[in-house]
Amino acid sequence: MVLPRVIRAVIMGPPGSGKGTVSGRITKTFGLKHISSGDILRANINAQTELGLLMKSCIDQGQLVPDDVMSRLILNDLRAIDGSSWLLDGFPRTVSQAEALDDVYTLDTVLNLNVPFQTIKQRLTSRWTHLPSGRVYNTDFNPPKVPGFDDETGEPLFQRDDDRPETVTRRLKSYETQTEPVLEYYRSKGVLETFSGTETNKIWPHVEVFLQRKLSSINQKVV
Ligand code: G5P
Numbered sequence: 001m002v003l004p005r006v007i008r009a010v011i012m013g014p015p016g017s018g019k020g021t022v023s024g025r026i027t028k029t030f031g032l033k034h035i036s037s038g039d040i041l042r043a044n045i046n047a048q049t050e051l052g053l054l055m056k057s058c059i060d061q062g063q064l065v066p067d068d069v070m071s072r073l074i075l076n077d078l079r080a081i082d083g084s085s086w087l088l089d090g091f092p093r094t095v096s097q098a099e100a101l102d103d104v105y106t107l108d109t110v111l112n113l114n115v116p117f118q119t120i121k122q123r124l125t126s127r128w129t130h131l132p133s134g135r136v137y138n139t140d141f142n143p144p145k146v147p148g149f150d151d152e153t154g155e156p157l158f159q160r161d162d163d164r165p166e167t168v169t170r171r172l173k174s175y176e177t178q179t180e181p182v183l184e185y186y187r188s189k190g191v192l193e194t195f196s197g198t199e200t201n202k203i204w205p206h207v208e209v210f211l212q213r214k215l216s217s218i219n220q221k222v223v
């Protein structure tokens with residue numbers, strides 16, 4: 001699909017709700033650039049940057065990294081791709097981050113994946129990640145062709161340190177207290193679109209139809 005003008009979208013949902021998986025499909029289908037705050041942080045940890053070393057313990061304990069650090073990091077990255085359409089995954093995660101984003105950009109839509117916590121806990125313990133690209137696999141749902149290795153590069157896959165069951169519980173708690181208020185923030189602005197379910201393959205067709213309609217309505221306004 002040819003994008004009519006720059007599109008600015010956010011995907012939200014609890015840890016493990018499928019944000020990364022659905023973002024991959026949106027990128028492929030609609031050509032938006034995918035910016036994942038978690039992938040950026042993990043790339044910094046992997047490269048042992050000063051920021052990565054400072055943030056590692058926060059992330060491993062399932063806590064959010066400080067708002068000012070996160071907002072500066074993401075807004076910098078967005079400036080670098082000014083003029084492109086993008087989809088933000090994992091940011092904003094607090095009302096303060098949402099306000100910082102709002103100061104600079106107007107969002108077209110916020111997609112919210114509403115998946116029950118019980119479903120999520122089972123998924124995360126069987127997740128494998130290709131760190132350089134952020135591609136995610138699951139030993140049950142979408143296993144790699146060769147166990148332990150990325151389909152596209154053949155490089156090894158890793159299990160995230162924060163996918164331990166006790167850390168997942170902490171991440172879900174922080175989602176409830178710090179991130180759920182962001183849903184209300186966007187609902188009150190009229191940009192929130194919620195998709196509920198327990199399977200990504202059943203949620204995805206609804207997301208796809210919604211985005212097709214949204215983009216063509218923006219297209220008509222532009223013409
Ligand atoms: P992240 O990296 O943003 P989370 O916790 O928000 O991490 P996460 O864990 O990356 O989100 P996801 O992207 O929503 O989950 O889900 P996913 O990876 O696509 O799917 C999860 C698993 O389920 C995969 O194995 C996938 O294959 C499988 N799966 C998908 N669909 C199905 C299905 O239908 N069925 C089955 N069986 N399986 C399925 O953030 C990490 C940390 O970074 C910091 C925080 O410390 C955070 O905890 N951080 C921030 N801190 C402050 N502010 C911010 N803005 C921050 N952003 C990140």
Ligand code: MG
Nearest residue numbers: 019020036038
């Ligand atoms: Mg993710």
